[in-house]
Amino acid sequence: MGSALHLARGVARRAERAIVTLRAREETNPEVLRYINRLSDLLFVVARVANRRAGVVETAANFSSRNKNNAKAQGRKGAKRDRR
Numbered sequence: 001m002g003s004a005l006h007l008a009r010g011v012a013r014r015a016e017r018a019i020v021t022l023r024a025r026e027e028t029n030p031e032v033l034r035y036i037n038r039l040s041d042l043l044f045v046v047a048r049v050a051n052r053r054a055g056v057v058e059t060a061a062n063f064s065s066r067n068k069n070n071a072k073a074q075g076r077k078g079a080k081r082d083r084r
Contacts (some may be wrong), residue, residue, distance in 0.1 A: 002056055012040035026048035 016036045022028055051058055 002047045002051035002054065005043050005050055007046065009040050009043035012036055012043060016040060 001029065012024065016033065019033050020038060048058065
């Protein structure tokens with residue numbers, strides 16, 4: 001059940017990105033973007049609750065190791081990009 005909810009959240013996030021793109025081209029109701037954002041937040045929380053109730057262990061994403069690997073690949077040891 002949790003995985004289906006996570007997939008639904010992914011669909012909501014894609015819709016959110018499409019709405020942002022559309023807003024760049026034409027006027028839209030700002031409530032639409034706010035609604036779809038809250039929907040994706042709700043789906044995330046409900047998926048986590050469903051997984052917890054089902055005894056599914058979720059692992060948190062660790063993006064810090066990915067950033068360190070990118071910095072090393074670019075010849076920097078975890079240094080932030082120079083933004084001059």
